[in-house]
Amino acid sequence: MIPAAPLPLQPAPAPAPAHDPAAATPRWQRLWREGVRDPRELLRLLGLDEAAAGISDAAAAQFPLRVPRGFIARMRPGDLHDPLLRQVLPVPDEARIVPGFSLDAVGDAAAKKADGVIQKYRGRALLVATGSCAINCRYCFRRHFPYADETAARDGWAGAVAAIAADTGIDEVILSGGDPLSLATPKLAELTARLAAIPHIRRLRIHSRLPVVLPERVDDAFVEWLSALPWPVAFVIHANHAKEFDASVDASVGRLRRAGAQLLNQAVLLRGVNDSVEALADLCERGYAAGVMPYYLHQLDRVQGVAHFEVEDERARELHRQLAGRLSGYLVPKLVREVAGDPGKRPL
Template sequence: MIPGTSVLRQVPVWQSVLARAITDPAELLAAVGLGDEWLPAAQAAARLFPLRVPRGFVARMRHGDPRDPLLRQVLPLAEECLAIEGFGADPVGDLFAMVVPGVLHKYHGRVLLTATGACAVHCRYCFRRHFPYAEANPVVDQWRQALDYIAGDDSITEVILSGGDPLSMSDRRLAELTTRLDAIPHLRRLRLHTRLPIVLPERVNDELLDWLGATRLKTAVVVHANHANEIDASVITALASLKASGAELLNQSVLLRGVNDSTEALMALSEKLFDAGVLPYYLHMLDKVQGAAHFVVEVAAARRLMAELNRQLPGYLVPRLVREIPGAPGKLWLT
């Protein structure tokens, strides 16, 4: 090495893969074999909520099929531009529950940190697609307000890292945050809500596993898969590595029209998750966020699906059908 120079820090593989994500609707349509007739609507909707999807996730889609369940989750459509009554910018009351920047305290014993606004994929049904991340950034003061709030309330035993997606952050920053959470004596559990192991399995690397395995906190990683086709060999490998770190693995899905609103799709998802070491946890009714009304499945239809799942699957493979009500003390179970 030449004196006076320094070794450049190597960019992690996952960051390089993420940097090449598709953000242009024309490129996505070409990649999946759809014609230009889809382009004007996709461009208009992407101006409201930008397109972003990793290429590896696109590779799992059926070529030439506009009804592919993975494509439907990420392709901007004209319906997103419609103003629909009852659909708004803050469908679950996040802003009302924010006690300091980035800290949502909705339920007893646990708080959620919107650790970052960044995500590897922009799901078109995302309930935080309008969330003001710039004004709700806990990193501005190096987490001081957030950590002081948590340390000051000994009823809080669990911290949930969400976003965006917390695994969009570097392992260095996540390790630093986890170390500071470790030092709060009344904390017992750390939960990560993340879609990255599903859409960008390269994210599960040695550095992530090192800090995740080093914390004294009992950890749960709640991944987000909506359809069995999302889980390929690379995802299974990533999930196995997370499980080997000692984390409990759970999955939450959203019930989406045209994606997983059939008994067959939900059964296949539960079976494939369990084969990969993940327990089905929640099946969420769609949060009524502006731009996502075309994904709605009615409650009566959802209950019929759940009744059929209960008839055909063992109980541990049936997720809880839930809806989030702003201001409620917990998720509402729909039985």
């Protein structure tokens, strides 16, 4: 059990008056707005000294801090090296210019098919449904992505849907972002209704961190939408450490599973977060206990500002070898790297 934080992170709000328009706002949206955006507030909530933490205002200005209070509640107060805190705290290392680290590490720009549509692999098209996220992960490979110019929502999804409809070789659509679950459920329903008119789409895949960092997002309206989709759905969540799971996350992924989604987890290998066989084994076992199959363990995408998270390939392979010797085969994720221009993820 993680000790309680020194300050209340999610106090129960007083009931809204019946005439209050906010009463009609879904709870997950209210919790999203109440998330922490000031690094100093985050440190105060965890009882950490600002000077010792060495936060970077420049890094926060370039890529703002954003983290839900429920996720902060899973961090260990007083621990500057907490693996969840390390994923969100802006630090001076982000300003280092390191050779080999670029603004577009995975070749998104070269794979553009239409506004908000990226196609790198045969048969699959990725929809950049939104640029919004409930949490800004410091290692994000799209931290420099031009979301203002590249969004599938433009013109009511018309251009993106038309591009997919015109290519009969596409049989799987991947909703990504940002985080597609940052869209309100009616907006998601609008998108999938447009996609449902395309006869050659056979599968839908959703990539989202919200069931982990803001589990309240998986509410009744969302489950109703998910259950009614006309395709098999693979739902890929993103957790990097076993501490990211708690009872609220178990409940959210349970609801996804009961709605018929196949649940997978992808993680990123991160120095100082999960770069030990113990941490990786705990993650795989904890996710499986919640009903989520390990899928990918990604080597870090080499985007500018994240080099301090990198684990060398030789060390990554050794960790994966040890993991395979420790866990049942179905609990071991594939160790991969995304390389621009490759026809699929590259096994390591």
